[in-house]
Amino acid sequence: MKKFRKPLKFYLYMFLILSVAVAGYTVFKVIRDETPISDLVSLWVLPLLFIVIYYGSDSLFDKIFNRKKKVDFEEKFIEEIAKRMRDNNEFLVEDYRRLQNNDKFQGSLKMGYQIFKDGETEVYNIAKLERKFKKGSIENRAIQYVIDYLIETKKPIE
Secondary structure, rough: OOOOOOHHHHHHHHHHHHHHHHHHHHHHHHHOOOOHHHHHHHHHHHHHHHHHHHHHHHHHHHHHHHHOOOOOHHHHHHHHHHHHHHHHHOOHHHHHHHHHHOOHHHEEEEEEHHHHHHHHOOOOOOHHHHHHHOOOOOHHHHHHHHHHHHOOOOOOOO
């Protein structure tokens, strides 16, 4: 994400440079054209006005373009399962691809997330997940990580 707002030091230096420029212009006009200072007083507001507008526009762009993304709890759930699977080194790269392309496994993963989020119901429960795949298959070994995670994080019924 691009950060539009600069550090406060930047705006202070910019204000200082603009103030020196306006003061120099004021001195120049007073000496060269003999302009009364009262005619040039309105120029002294310009550096402050410019910096306020510059800072405001940077802040506005920062808010518009860099909105915080909502936390995707499903993505975190899947990442935790994937981390556990990687840490165990039980699966090959081809196995991960096969699991990723398997619609039945992906549906089971969503079912696991629903159990994680809402708890077990008649429709979504751990027993159904256990029976979904043949024993010894890659999908069964992978879904076992989901089941173990669900059992570990199971919330006690209050």
